[in-house]
Amino acid sequence: MAHAATGTWHTTACILCSVNCGIEIQLGPDGRRFERIRGDKAHPASQGYHCEKALRLDHYQNARDRLTHPLRRRSDGTFERIDWDTAIREVAARLGAVRGTHGGERILYYGGGGQGNHLCGVYAAATRRALGVKFRSNALAQEKTGWAWVGEQTVGGIAGGDFEHCEVALFVGKNPWHSHGVPRARTVLKTIAADPARTLIVIDPRRTETAELADIHLQLRPGTDAWLLAALGGVLVQEELYARAWLAEHAAGVDEVLGALRAVPVARYAAIAGIPEDAVRRTARTLATARGLAVFEDLGTQMTRHSTLNSYLDNLLWLLTGNFANPGGNNLPLPLIPIAPSSARGEVSPVAKAPIIAGLVPCNVIAEEILTDHPDRYRAMIVESANPAHSLADSPRMREALRALDCVVVIDVAMTETARLADYVLPTPTQYEKWEATFFNFEFPANYFHLRPPVLGPPPDSDLLAEPEIHARLCEALGAVTEAELAPLREAAGQGRAAFAAAFIGATAANPKLLELAPVLLYRTLGPTLPDGAAPAAVLWGAAQRLAPRHPDAVRRAGIDASDHELGEALFTRILESRSGLIFAVDTHENVWRRMRARGGTVNLHVPELLGELALLATDGPPTPDPTFPFVLSAGERRSFTANTVYRDPAWRKKDATGALRMSPADAVRLGLVNGAAARVTTKRGSVTVAVEVSDTMQAGHVSLPNGLGLDYPGADGTRGVAGAAPNELTASEDRDWFAGTPWHKHVPARVETAG
Ligand SMILES: Nc1nc2c(c(=O)[nH]1)N[C@H]1C(S)=C(S)[C@@H](COP(=O)(O)OP(=O)(O)OC[C@H]3O[C@@H](n4cnc5c(=O)[nH]c(N)nc54)[C@H](O)[C@@H]3O)O[C@H]1N2
Ligand SMILES: Nc1nc2c(c(=O)[nH]1)N[C@H]1C(S)=C(S)[C@@H](COP(=O)(O)OP(=O)(O)OC[C@H]3O[C@@H](n4cnc5c(=O)[nH]c(N)nc54)[C@H](O)[C@@H]3O)O[C@H]1N2
Ligand code: SF4
Ligand SMILES: [Mo]
Numbered sequence: 092m093a094h095a096a097t098g099t100w101h102t103t104a105c106i107l108c109s110v111n112c113g114i115e116i117q118l119g120p121d122g123r124r125f126e127r128i129r130g131d132k133a134h135p136a137s138q139g140y141h142c143e144k145a146l147r148l149d150h151y152q153n154a155r156d157r158l159t160h161p162l163r164r165r166s167d168g169t170f171e172r173i174d175w176d177t178a179i180r181e182v183a184a185r186l187g188a189v190r191g192t193h194g195g196e197r198i199l200y201y202g203g204g205g206q207g208n209h210l211c212g213v214y215a216a217a218t219r220r221a222l223g224v225k226f227r228s229n230a231l232a233q234e235k236t237g238w239a240w241v242g243e244q245t246v247g248g249i250a251g252g253d254f255e256h257c258e259v260a261l262f263v264g265k266n267p268w269h270s271h272g273v274p275r276a277r278t279v280l281k282t283i284a285a286d287p288a289r290t291l292i293v294i295d296p297r298r299t300e301t302a303e304l305a306d307i308h309l310q311l312r313p314g315t316d317a318w319l320l321a322a323l324g325g326v327l328v329q330e331e332l333y334a335r336a337w338l339a340e341h342a343a344g345v346d347e348v349l350g351a352l353r354a355v356p357v358a359r360y361a362a363i364a365g366i367p368e369d370a371v372r373r374t375a376r377t378l379a380t381a382r383g384l385a386v387f388e389d390l391g392t393q394m395t396r397h398s399t400l401n402s403y404l405d406n407l408l409w410l411l412t413g414n415f416a417n418p419g420g421n422n423l424p425l426p427l428i429p430i431a432p433s434s435a436r437g438e439v440s441p442v443a444k445a446p447i448i449a450g451l452v453p454c455n456v457i458a459e460e461i462l463t464d465h466p467d468r469y470r471a472m473i474v475e476s477a478n479p480a481h482s483l484a485d486s487p488r489m490r491e492a493l494r495a496l497d498c499v500v501v502i503d504v505a506m507t508e509t510a511r512l513a514d515y516v517l518p519t520p521t522q523y524e525k526w527e528a529t530f531f532n533f534e535f536p537a538n539y540f541h542l543r544p545p546v547l548g549p550p551p552d553s554d555l556l557a558e559p560e561i562h563a564r565l566c567e568a569l570g571a572v573t574e575a576e577l578a579p580l581r582e583a584a585g586q587g588r589a590a591f592a593a594a595f596i597g598a599t600a601a602n603p604k605l606l607e608l609a610p611v612l613l614y615r616t617l618g619p620t621l622p623d624g625a626a627p628a629a630v631l632w633g634a635a636q637r638l639a640p641r642h643p644d645a646v647r648r649a650g651i652d653a654s655d656h657e658l659g660e661a662l663f664t665r666i667l668e669s670r671s672g673l674i675f676a677v678d679t680h681e682n683v684w685r686r687m688r689a690r691g692g693t694v695n696l697h698v699p700e701l702l703g704e705l706a707l708l709a710t711d712g713p714p715t716p717d718p719t720f721p722f723v724l725s726a727g728e729r730r731s732f733t734a735n736t737v738y739r740d741p742a743w744r745k746k747d748a749t750g751a752l753r754m755s756p757a758d759a760v761r762l763g764l765v766n767g768a769a770a771r772v773t774t775k776r777g778s779v780t781v782a783v784e785v786s787d788t789m790q791a792g793h794v795s796l797p798n799g800l801g802l803d804y805p806g807a808d809g810t811r812g813v814a815g816a817a818p819n820e821l822t823a824s825e826d827r828d829w830f831a832g833t834p835w836h837k838h839v840p841a842r843v844e845t846a847g
Contacts, residue, residue, distance in 0.1 A: 101546040102131055102670045105145040106207025106522045107734040108271045109531040112137035113671050114145055116546055123547060125149035133671035136539040140275040144734055150743035155805050156506040158518030159553040175556060182515050183568035185498045186222055189471040195223020199469040202229050202477030205737060208522050209529045211475050211558035213630050217611040218562045221571035229477060232451035234390055237399030237831030239434035240448045244698045245406050247690050250421040251533045252385030254279050257419035259290045259381035263405055264391020268300035270729040272387060280304055290377055294319065295391055298788040307374055312365040313723040313793050314838040315713055317397035319364035320404035321705060325355030326375035327411050334413030344697025348407060351702050363713060379412050383419015394836040398828040403701040415694055416683040422535035423683050425642055425676045428634045430530050441467040445832050453832025454483050455824040461492040471498040478736050480508040484822040484834045485776055502561060505739055508803060517561055520549045525557040526627040536679060541672030542628055559627040563611045572611055580616035588660055591617055609633060625667060635663035648677035700830065720774065720840035726818035727798035727836050739802045741814035750800035750815035751784035759785040763845055771846040774839050776823045779816035780846045794843060
């Protein structure tokens, strides 16, 4: 019989995907179990919406492999509990020694937040400065860097589609029915699908749940996006469908692109993609006449061959049709804190000399930058809120790389595959036991932010520190932040925010080095004065003070009113008070153009690096399948019961408990496989055994495995087990985009056989 819940609804958010729907949670009588969960109607973006995954969050909160104490590896590989003073002192000493001997640039920082927690990444910036860390990376460098670079080249940032107002919605390699990425995705998709005046277009080799709803589904052959997208662009140009007047007014580099697309052999490229030519032509005409074309491309096209070129061709579809900075088109949001400060392609990584985009080393070169005798190899790693031993290509090699390092420090809530290989494991409260927020604020014109207070305290017998406190203590132990610097700021904070602002500006102007440590300074000085123990929110004070003077009109349109001088303060106060999240900016299309003027006023179509690659498509057909590996495996599909590795407990899955291999009926018959049968999947890197799900949503020759499976988790009796296959046992780090280094996880040549 269910126990009565405590009655109080705690306002928070779901942490399983980037849209972070507002939810409310009732605790069980023990004050710890998530007894009831419902959507929060007061949340301005989700408005009560949530999907089935949020209802299972107790499997995250009360997981059996939660970390409860700081741990240190013993020489025999087992772990022992240590106290925090020892942990901080030794981690600072070990990493400090690496810096002393080899330099801070030999320490790699990986992670900085998952789908629900980005405060750690902001505070970690201070620790990186304290250690002189130069190189960092995270999952964005295996999906979004190529796309972000293209956005930077063309419109000076990453543009998001306005799916609420668009007439035509285009999803390329994206299945928002399951993966979301758009607030209230299922409602929005159903609304577009039901409206005869609007068109939903999906480009995906599988007949996904989103494709089922679509007016047009271009079910291309896996890995042929570049040809199909080039053909669509080719039709726009060759049939003179592009927005000639708009381009003349707003764009530079048009002629080069028109020339390149005029040369595209549409019929041949359509045939390579396996799409009838007239379907390509009709689709291009639909894009051209749309009053508002919103585009969302995701992993299906970003994690396959031609990744960065695909992003460029996607951008060209909305740029050539004039769908930038317009209602229902694609717009540049105003973030509270940018996830990546700039998406420029800056320096190169130290060993592989791979381009660093958005400040991130491509994930796929990390192992090779460790497993070498190159003098500039990484010697140590800090991993925070990420599980690279599971989520990066070629897990066996990544495990070997982690073992080869002088020191690995993992900051996590759970005993992950990566934590098991660490020298020190620093445990933190869950995202429901501390203040948290994300900076996935990509909406336009209204943009949202949600600072979440803790729902409950840490488990009674645990010894945990939240990330801001860990980073503050590390900075102090490293001598980067001293009491002499903190004392005057603390005193000013005691006199109120105006006095604090003056003191903070004065101190950082006098000593610019302090600016780099600002998160920890704010946390230690302003933090303790914030109400309800909201010290971790201190860093948002800085963010609000930066945003408000730059975009006062956008902040005022969000209903936050104060004099220019006090607008940042008013915004910060509103952030602190808005338990269900808030709209912090309401932007306008004119304002986007105003920002564009700051960089010359025009969008840029010409990206020479990628036009060169486009030309190569003419001679470079899709690879002929290797007879040893005749299938294309999509390694890591989002499904109803996947949520990266946030849920480690396999019991959270009501269906598809072990993550089946999806395959077409034709292939299943040919291989003698039936639903539930065991199949062996082999690639050049490895082999796994999985159950088969015969599905007519798959085309022949294409198989898919879900993401997030294959985690090591203790059963009720403590014996560890693994449910399903970890996709990166099968992937290879050298299979990556030449330009951004993004992996081809959706395009892994594989062999499938019956397995007993
Ligand atoms: N349920 C659930 N939702 C999630 C997550 C989760 O783990 N579970 N994770 C979140 C994260 S971190 C991310 S990045 C997003 C990712 O969200 P999505 O990118 O939507 O997720 P995927 O299912 O990995 O890939 C999308 C589609 O790519 C298609 N695809 C495969 N090969 C190709 C190809 O060659 N070309 C094209 N055009 N398409 C292809 C697949 O059939 C699939 O439908 O989801 C987020 N949301
Ligand atoms: N083959 C293949 N590989 C893939 C993908 C694929 O499609 N195919 N998808 C890729 C993509 S798009 C992504 S985003 C990555 C995701 O992979 P990762 O970036 O490694 O991250 P997550 O799986 O989201 O795991 C987040 C970690 O944060 C921990 N955590 C949860 N809450 C907290 C907290 O409050 N504090 C701290 N410090 N830790 C916490 C969790 O226990 C978990 O270890 O996987 C990538 N890997
Ligand atoms: S998984 Fe994503 S869409 Fe589903 S409830 Fe959580 S945040 Fe919302
Ligand atoms: Mo992701």
